[in-house]
Amino acid sequence: MTPLEDAQAFVLESCPPLVPVRLAREEAGGLVLAEVVVSTEVVPPFDNTAVDGYAVRSADVAIVPVELDVIYEIAAGAAPQGDLGPGQAVRIMTGAPLPGEADAVVMVEYSERLGEIERDGAMVERVRLSESVAPGTAIRRAGDDVLVGEELFEPGTVVTPAIEGVLASVNAQQVAVYRRLKVAVLSTGDELITDGSPLAPGQIRESNKTMLAAMLAEAGCDVVDLGVVRDDEAELERVLRSAAADCDAIVSSGGVSMGDYDVVKAVLGRIADMTWMQMAIKPAKPFAFGKLDGVPVFGLPGNPVSSMVSFELMARPALRRMMGHRQLARPSIVAIVDQDLRRNTDGKVHFMRVNGSFREDGRYHVVPVGAQGSHQLAATANADAMAVVPDGDGIGAGGEVAVLLLR
CATH class of the missing domain: 3.40.980.10 (MoaB/Mog-like domain)
Structure with a gap:
């Protein structure tokens, strides 16, 4: 044998x-990468806010509460209209780019809109902020996630939905994969x-x-x-x-x-x-x-x-x-046998079908399915794993056995 x-x-x-092929990113889901993916862009591409709130100079909110002039508003996808000066703030939405001179963001939960006041013949919006923030608070810096030249994914990586998202974020229009x-x-x-x-x-x-x-x-x-x-x-x-x-x-x-x-x-x-x-x-x-x-x-x-x-x-x-996978076999763990896995000596390794679950002790425990005949598919169909039982008399309850997880 x-x-x-x-x-x-x-x-x-x-x-x-197989010989790798290049496919559009949208067609690569579930396939295996054949080449390393190197980023050609930074993510995020600019400094932006992680929260809705007010972009400020942290020195202006060192003592709170404090009232500041709101000089304009930036929505996600919009560009700043100018730099902050002393005593000024910009209302900003999550993901929007920071205006120049802003070094922190105060969350909207710590703000109170005061309406407008007239100053020098113009109407000025005011806000009261009740939270001091250190420089860098609620700011996502350019390149904080990905840098140019960074190796993102190695060959053998399966393209999951999250990886598709990363590929989109770095403008990887095509990737080399195994079909x-x-x-x-x-x-x-x-x-x-x-x-x-x-x-x-x-x-x-x-x-x-x-x-x-x-x-x-x-x-x-x-x-x-x-x-x-x-x-x-x-x-x-x-x-x-x-x-x-x-x-x-x-x-x-x-x-x-x-x-x-x-x-x-x-x-x-x-x-x-x-x-x-x-x-x-x-x-x-x-x-x-x-x-x-x-x-x-x-x-x-x-x-x-x-x-x-x-x-x-x-x-x-x-x-x-x-298809390019590096992990070829089913995952294998060592399980605890809760019922005897009995067999006869015949010079073969037996792959006994078992049901298993993790228990309070953190270990995976298994019991044999009802029938082990090679023709009895109905019993095997519900098996969670296959126990690898070496030649001999089997493994008694309480013993350990390697299992291949089918589910």
């Missing part, structure tokens, strides 16, 4: 990242039913393709659903070759066990460069990987739980690497 680590290394080595993979998924077999009709003897409902398509979408891929291909070698070869010409990867399930005769194995064995493995894990022992016309092909086992686990351990990390 092939150790899991060796199988994973082989597949990852065969699935390098989403276009991945074909299919099921094969005359026994698979998809139209909701009553089952005849020997027939089953198709479920693996439905599950894998959703898992591919969750991993960030664009999914091409090829449907169910009947047990016809010529038709399957046509579908696979068409997928290889149009897609970045192909995922199928079933027909990869040793000794199986299946149209998938027969066709892929003839037209693709495939490696058929028996991995030292349970479930998901059988696995196939290869390339068809240079396109990676992931052959997952047919039992639904095995197919899911195989995707999580083998296909998902490789596909994420192709």
Whole structure:
């Protein structure tokens, strides 16, 4: 049997990242940066106020309360109309640029508008301020967030909504990213039913393709659903070759066990460069990987739980690497076992599906789901994590186990 680590290394080595592309910022959401992003602008671009209030010279409000002349008002998006002089203030709105000579802002909560008075034949607005402020109070300085030449984001960073906002703030109109993979998924077999009709003897409902398509979408891929291909070698070869010409990867399930005769194995064995493995894990022992016309092909086992686990351990990390991700595997933590995770010695690592939660002690606690059979998808569907149980008798309650978080 092939150790899991060796199988994973082989597949990852065969699935390098795609060639980066340059996309408009608006199209980069959820993708992975391929180059460092360097700012060409400062943020904020000018000194501005963090609050609504009055821009002042701090020396004029050293003793309060104090009454000052309000010489004009600045709204966000407007420009100052002149510098402050002694005994003067400017009413200012959040985000507006500071007038010259102003070195602080008094919040509007500490102000009282007094109306206008006549002075030298002109009407002058007055305000009473009741709060002293030190120089720099409530001021956001130019470049306080970002400076010109600053390296903002490293390659491998996923473009989140917040990062999109930063890119917009520094006028990054385009970024180099790894595009989403276009991945074909299919099921094969005359026994698979998809139209909701009553089952005849020997027939089953198709479920693996439905599950894998959703898992591919969750991993960030664009999914091409090829449907169910009947047990016809010529038709399957046509579908696979068409997928290889149009897609970045192909995922199928079933027909990869040793000794199986299946149209998938027969066709892929003839037209693709495939490696058929028996991995030292349970479930998901059988696995196939290869390339068809240079396109990676992931052959997952047919039992639904095995197919899911195989995707999580083998296909998902490789596909994420192709899309430029640096974190390939699911997050892993050490959990406390609240119920025995029992198993038999068989030379394999068991990936037992568990439910878990954080408790008052700050630790993640897990219990096994109700059924662990490779065909029992209903129980696995509610699992929060997979416990990595090494070969042996298992782990008793109170012990520690590494888990891969699925949610």
